[in-house]
Amino acid sequence: MSEKITPATAMHYPWQASHWAQLVAQVEQQLIPHALILSGPKHIGKYQFALTLAQRMLCEAPVGGYPCGHCKQCHLVAANSHPDMLKILPEDEGKAIRVDTIRELGDFSSKTSQQGGWKVAVIYPAESMNLNASNALLKNLEEPGQNTLLLLVCHEPARLSATIRSRCRMVKFPVPSAIEARPWLSQVAGQHEDIDQLLDHSDGRPLLALKLLETDSLEQRRSFEEMLDDLAVRRSTPLLVAEKLMAIKSLDKDPVAAVDWLYRRVASDIRADHGEGSSRLMFRYLDRLVQAKKLLQSRANPNVQLIWEELLLNWQHLFIKR
Ligand SMILES: [Zn+2]
Structure with missing residues (x-):
């Protein structure tokens, strides 16, 4: 890898330029609402965008719409110690944002700004607020603090309550x-x-x-594809492939990743099939994959290898080269 852009040095990603221009124009014309939902699929850089926007709000001397990177405020942001910037995250990745964390936001909004400018809070990911947290946030949205901007970064806005959505302006990132x-x-x-x-x-x-x-998941996905190729020409068996899958380390932490891989492969086979007759069975198979995914994500402690043996056996029946 030649170079890595770190959040400290990057401003926003190149595909976010028009969103950036629009929001900064609203800031400059004092038309920015007190709460925004930055929504869109995971892994496209929304959180980074929110942090840069927060820094832009706090910076004393923006240059060309961007935070200057040199003023006292920018230094405080870079050091992660700006008193007027609050990041609200789950305690652990994948866990819920709890009500006590949102109560901190209440205190933050009601106090006057310590550096004399804006106060900005970033909630990420906003859909991970539990019910109590979400109700506490609602109070905050009903009585917004002065010169306070709330940025709700959200992968699945449908999981936010309708009332929260109605009190924020939605900015969609494709x-x-x-x-x-x-x-x-x-x-x-x-x-x-x-x-x-x-x-x-x-x-x-x-x-x-x-x-x-x-990570090495690209490599693992390639080897999974090879296993399927072997299965398709009967060079391997569902049992053997299921055993090999169990041995893939990263799948311990993320057991549904391989289901997603298989789903995409089948979906692309359906596209290539052009209604040659097997599509209905293929669609039914996609449903099975969705069910298997739910089962794997459940707390039912399922027998993962058995699920895979069955999925692969069915896959072989459907897609084997005759
Ligand atoms: Zn600055």
Whole structure:
């Protein structure tokens, strides 16, 4: 890897330029609302965008719409110690944001700004607020503090309550086009990588593509594809493939990743099939994959290997080269 953009040095990602221009124009014309929901799929850089916007609000001398990076406020933000900036995150990744954390926000909003400017709070990911936290936030939205901006960064806005959504302005971030993502990814990932394949395997989400490269999940996905190829020509059996899958380390932490891989493969086979007759069974198989995913995510402690043996056996019946 040749170079890595870190949150401290990057402003916003190239595919966010128009969102940035729009919001900064609203800030400059004093039209920015007191609460925004920055929504869009995971791994496209919304949190980074929110942090930069927060810094822009606090900076004493923005340059060309961007935070200057040199003033006292910018230094405080960079040191993660700005008293007028509050980040509200779950205690652990994947856990809920709890009500006591949102109560901190209440105190933060009611106090006057310590540096004499704006106060900005970033909630990430906003959908991970539990019910009590979400109710506490609602009070905050009903009585917004003066010169206080709330940024709710959210992957799944449908999981926010309708009342919260109605009290914030929604800013939607789409998955960038390949034309926007490719130059950035090849710059940070290095020219030797297969950029299009990386983007394909990450559904076009550039930060996920980078993550795939950093962990070995891309390699693991390739070997999974090879296992399926072997299965399709009867060089392997569902039992053997299920055993091999169990041995893949990263799947311990994320057992549904391989279901997603299989889902995408089947979906792309359906697209290639052009209604040749097997589509209905294929669609039914996709439903089975969704069910299997739910089962794997449940707390029912399922027998993972058994689930895989069955999925692979069915897959082999459906897709084997005759
Ligand atoms: Zn500054």
